[in-house]
Amino acid sequence: DIQMTQSPSSLSASVGDRVTITCRASQGIGYSLAWYQQLPGKAPHLLLYAASELETGVPSRFGGSRSGTDYTLTISSLQPEDFATYYCQQYNSSPLTFGGGTKVEI
């Protein structure tokens, strides 16, 4: 199975900050990576797919990039509604696997 390692596991930030979250795949997955946001008690919500494609309706302050087997989610200017847990997920091969999550806190 492909292991997805996310870092950091948590971070503290303020409104307006630029935030970067990293996900590393244990083997090559190309651009087959999605990012989700999960608010407490809610289902995950798709932000990006294909490493950098923004899902319809997601604000443009969310962005994604790839460098080899490292993937980055960037929030350019953190908003109050962005305090949540973020997960990466690879879909290059079964079983689909998720990263361990990054909790973004105030």
Place this chain on the structure above:
Amino acid sequence: QVQLVQSGSEVKKPGSSVKVSCKASGGSLSSFTITWVRQAPGQRPEWMGKITVPLDIVKYAQKFQGRVTLTADKSTDTATMILTSLRFEDTAIYYCARGGDWMTIWGQGTLVTVSS
């Protein structure tokens, strides 16, 4: 906009089975792939499998092979997940979601608690 509406919470004994349903509201399920994901308390989501509804093709995670069954009824736009031989560690929120690679629409989740 299609929504996925799941059945309510369940409390089950170890060794028993649970059935979770997922109904498409505001649209048809017949052109979707439905993926099932579970999330234990404080843990990362875990992929269980998917069903490509138009073709009735099912793929299961090896971890759940033999214990999970995914079906879909096009006439009622309802997908169903059955998990058998329940263990305490199966306690989790179970989600259905649209999409076989990335998941665009998620159900609200169904809490399954395994307790003696």
